[in-house]
Amino acid sequence: MLLRFDWVERVVHWVNATLFGVLIFTGAALYLEPIGRLIGRRALVEDIHVYCGLALPVPLVIALSGSWGKALRADLHRFNRWTKEDRDWLRALLRAGPERRRSLGGIRVGKFNAGQKLNAAFIAGSGLVMLGTGVIMRWYHPWPLTWRTGATFVHDWLALAIGLVIIGHIWMALMDWDAMRSMFVGTISRTWAKRHAPAWLDGEDGPPAPER
Amino acid sequence: MxxxxxxxxxxxxxxxxxxxxxxxxxxxxxxxxxxxxxxxxLPGNYFRIYTVTDGYPYESDTNYRLTVDGLVDHPTVYTMADLQAMPATRLVRTFQCVTGWRVDNVHWQGVALSVLLDKAGVQTAGKDLRFESFDGVYTESLTLAEAYRPDVIVAYSMLGGPVTQEHGGPVRLYVAPMYGYKSIKWMSRIQVVDRVEPGYWETVGNYAVEGWIGDSNGY
Incomplete structure (x- = not known):
């Protein structure tokens, strides 16, 4: 078996997942009147939402800041590197059914495919935007009124987009039980890697997949 | 990216x-x-429902009472029917929350606050107003001059129907030129006092007592 995610990455993932879950739930309660009516305690829900939002970058920052974050840092490098294979991969997505499968099969994908890279970049960027707009909404005194309205606008629509992307993320995980299992236990089979991440297996995109 | x-x-x-x-x-x-x-x-310009207590207080139209008292010659208690029998003021105005969200072109209907004040006969010592909500917690304030503006109404209708429970029904205040926190919901009492008593958010949240829309509302 190969180690896909070490324990630091798994802890960060699940802490983040929990925070996102709480943010989505409390956000829905603040945003949708029928849910808010059921739960009540608006001030408390608001505080939970704000503090979970502020806490969002913390696990990632802690994980990156020490010797324990080596695997995570290596994976971030992978996320940030856009290769010709990624472009081919995205182009192949545009093709129809069997044609698409054939083109995708021929691409030597690294540990993460272009879709996963896009997802990571989107979540990172939108997380920061949500943080900024959330701060304007919560501590609005210094900002002009139109900025507050604008921040609300961005926060609302981006929340919707993030929600859809997360549903997509969970959907993809459910479609690939081996990949999902590796986010719980860390390891994944060599067969899976050969099919989905050949360049990772052979060490062509950073350190090769470590054996476990 | x-x-x-x-x-x-x-x-x-x-x-x-x-x-x-x-x-x-x-x-x-x-x-x-x-x-x-x-x-x-979908996100848009619609009301977010705020309440400072758990859930929304309820009062039926028939049991609802609005008390006008304090430094007045004729303290009065109004029923819903009393208010609806008085000359109505209709406004189509934006509801603007201090946190940024707003709802454009909201239809409001009610009695101009000035009408109730004139009927009560404000004494010369009366300088300001204190409003109470029957949620038991929320209060608000206006100066007498602000209260006499024609776009400050005691509303029993909004959005084309009765003021619903979550919007502060049966009767709420609507202070059109100011941020939403001045438009107290579930209003049960208007008291004429001799000095400004800062309202709920002005005490708890340090909001400006003068909540004019467009002002930064800084401390």
Missing amino acids: VLGMLGLGAVGVVAGSRVQDGLDAALAPLQRLDPTGLSGL
Whole structure:
């Protein structure tokens, strides 16, 4: 078996997942009147939402800041590197059914495919935007009124987009039980890697997949 | 890409107010055609329901009473029917929350606050107003001069129907030129006093007592 995610990455993932879950739930309660009516305690829900939002970058920052974050840092490098294979991969997505499968099969994908890279970049960027707009909404005194309205606008629509992307993320995980299992236990089979991440297996995109 | 998103986010904050207006105009015809009502979940200019207590207080139209007292010659208790029998003021104005969200073109109907004050006969010592909500917690304030503005009404109708429970029904205040926190919901008492008593958010949240829309509302 190969180690896909070490324990630091798994802890960060699940802490983040929990925070996102709480943010989505409390956000829905603040945003949708029928849910808010059921739960009540608006001030408390608001505080939970704000503090979970502020806490969002913390696990990632802690994980990156020490010797324990080596695997995570290596994976971030992978996320940030856009290769010709990624472009081919995205182009192949545009093709129809069997044609698409054939083109995708021929691409030597690294540990993460272009879709996963896009997802990571989107979540990172939108997380920061949500943080900024959330701060304007919560501590609005210094900002002009139109900025507050604008921040609300961005926060609302981006929340919707993030929600859809997360549903997509969970959907993809459910479609690939081996990949999902590796986010719980860390390891994944060599067969899976050969099919989905050949360049990772052979060490062509950073350190090769470590054996476990 | 992350930087690009940050840039877009910043543009959204600065221009979002106008973009939302355009989007609302574009989506409105589609939402009228949407039989599922799911499009109502899309972000837009609609009311977010705030309450400072758990849940919403309830009072029926028949049991509702509004007390006008304090430094007045004729303390009065109004029923819903009394208010509805008085000359009505209709306004179509924006509801603007201090935190940024707003709802355009809201239809309001009620009795001008000045009418109730004139009937009560404000004494010369009376300088300010204190409003109470029957949620038992929320209070608000206005100066007498502000209260006499024609766009300050005791509303029993909004959005084309009775003021619903979550919007502060049966009767709430609507102070059109000021942020939403001045428009007290579930209003049960108007008391004429001799000095400004800061309201709930002005005490708990350090909001400006003068909540004019457009002001930064800084400390």
